[in-house]
Amino acid sequence: MLALSRWKIAVVLASVIFGILFSLPNVLPDSVLAQWPSFLPHQRLNLGLDLQGGSSLLYEVDTDALKKERLNDLQEEASQELRDAQIQFSGLSSTTGVVALKISDISQMDAAATALAKVGGVVPGAGREVVVTRDAVGNFQLALTPVAVQQGVRSAVAQSIEIIRRRIDLLGTKEPDIRQQGVDRIAIEAPGESDPQRLKDVVGQTAKLTFQMVDETVQATDATTVVPPDDQVLPYEEQKGSFIVVKRRVSVDGGMLTNAQQGFNQNNEPVVDFRLNGQGSHRFGQVTSENVGHRFAIVLDNKVISAPNILSAILGGQGFIEGNFTIDSANQLALLLKSGALPAPLKVIEQGTVGADLGADAVRAGVTGLAIGAALIFAFIILAYGLFGVFAAIALIVNLLMMFGALSMTQATLTLPGIAGLILTMAVAVDANVLIYERMRDEANGGRPAMAAADAGYRRALTSIFDANVTTMISALIMFSFGVGPVKGFAWTLSIGVVTSVFSAVLVTQLLIGWWFRITRSKTLPIA
């Protein structure tokens, strides 16, 4: 194994150069980096919020919109209940903060009251969500109780936080802080000078997707056109300024999506491919087979993004959305659809910058501590193994260079948890060398000549190193794919570290020891 094959030298040299090139931007001053030729890497390590601060956004859940949305649903339910009870009614609306309607036949007052009492759900521990009032001439009003509104806001905030986290995680390991502030606010902090606009793009959009049938019997010229109560007028994005009348009834909604990704249609235009779950496929199949030749509208956040003709029944639960996309905007919509719709629109109410969570002084003390630790490792390994210790120390430096290079290249965010991963990697990297050297000592002790002992040391230690690192890699990859937030960051650092540490501990030292044997023609091992 100590033979100095050309590919081994080439691979090691290439990795060292890679490490240096990609780590270099971290230590160069801005002015030098600006003049750096464009083919060289420019990315610096992203430090996390806990280490360097970043930008902050404060959002508020749009309570009015949330309420309006809920009233819309209730209006739908009320209409359904009354129809089921065969009660005629008119003037159904939900524009004044309550659902209002008038029944045609006053003799049906009690029957209507019974039917309408079924509208809405129950707030845990606070009775029904809706209060029904009536007057003597058949007017009914359904109002949300204050507790129900409050409960709605509370669960909307909790849901929004999870959805925002999923969306930002899909953007890459940026490791933002997302937390509730007060009753109806969500504070988001993202590290570094990361573009707040990009953040706002993915956080701010509700991304409520629905498929609704177009009502082709009614034309609308503007948003205020009066249409039948079961219809609604929505702006049409493909022809700006025009409007489309669609049925209120939602055939399929975004919640039934199982996957969405950017793709291309037959004209090579960017589209969003989607796949529906079982229930969604069934409904979509049913609706499209009943309406061949008619148009259905794809509605995103109350705007029709396209309204294609149904050419034939779509039964497989798969389809795509067209609508003036660029590759970027199609990707973004796919990301939003995959992570789910926000339960209510969010408004930005504050935007600013924040400093490091931990305080600059504490971070400085931490960095000093790590530097001391690293210096101690180097001193110890060199004291313990002499020249071979120097080789191990060089391998460790190569390892660090490669790690910083890889972390800068992949633009992962280095946080305190990530540093924990780094420390573990360093310890495991040293461990690989210790395993090899201890094997060499065993072999030399067993009577083998120096070079054969060194060779056997590598060969026999490799099983242990292999098993130990495969085990670590399995855990790291699983934690990376399943984990969220800090777990993900830690796992990413660890996975990079496993690869670089095995590489440097095994290959780099092998090369150095090989050279050493060739130069000195030593008959003894310095560590035996």
Added chain:
Amino acid sequence: MSAPQIVNAPRKSFWPFIHFVPRQTHFNFVGLAPYAAVLSILLVIGAGASLGLRGDQPVNFGVDFVGGTKMELTTPGAPPFAQIRSQLGAVGVDDAQVQPVGSNGTAIQFRSVAGQAPDAAPAFVAAKLQAAFPGLKVTGVSEVGAKVSGELIWGGIEALGVALGLTLLYIWFRFQLQFGLGAILALFHDIVLTIGFLSITRIEVSMTSIAALLTVIGYSMNEKVISFDRLRENLRKYKTTPLAEVINLSENERLSRTIITGTTALLALSGSVLNPASALFSLTATMAFGILIGTYSSIYVALPVILLWGVRRDDDEASAINFQTARR
């Protein structure tokens, strides 16, 4: 336990130090196993008791986990962060986070204030700060929720569970089932003791603690696999030697590696463990504890499981070894 015996160690030179590490030792590791078992059980009970007796604060959950109060301040000049932090500590604010906002703003976050009702705490803190720093204004007070959401915790636990399950399968595939079960039991031992350590020391549990725990698991798993690897090799080499003796032999053979690697890992942490003001203190203190526990549990939790269960010697039937043999 017999004294270490130095065999065949001709004095060569002062440096490298490795010459002083004996090549062969004959510690009776297995002989101590029953005592270690008692110790481990006591430690686990101790950790459980500390967690159980603290009621709703089994460990010292920080703002990251339970939320708290956020106050925004402005000061006439550049904010004196260090003084604000020490002033907060002096008036009994637990685990205050002091964070710069914009050019002359400061955000402070804390979970609770000693001796103050939650409602009264912000006013109390504001009064104390204004007395200490003339011109300081409180521009906003709000309740903040936890950074660590339920999904985050459950996602983490789920990920860890799957990772441990797959590791078990891998060890089963590469070694034998009882090796994997020994490793998993040892890992649970380490996790419980590390959480117990956090509970007893009242170190603030933050997001970072999750990473510390994962690191402990990672190091511990590495130890187990290295130990198993040597055992497997010796089991193939000495087919008829009693299991307990093979375990002793293997552990003695890898003792120098265990010591050198353990020392290296602890040295890497020492710079931060010894300085409580460091941002990395709670992280590295937990990790240092975990390294000690992980090394211990490799020898005294994972291997005894294998010893009690017995191993398959190639095609031979599994043979259980009782403790009488082991104690000899």
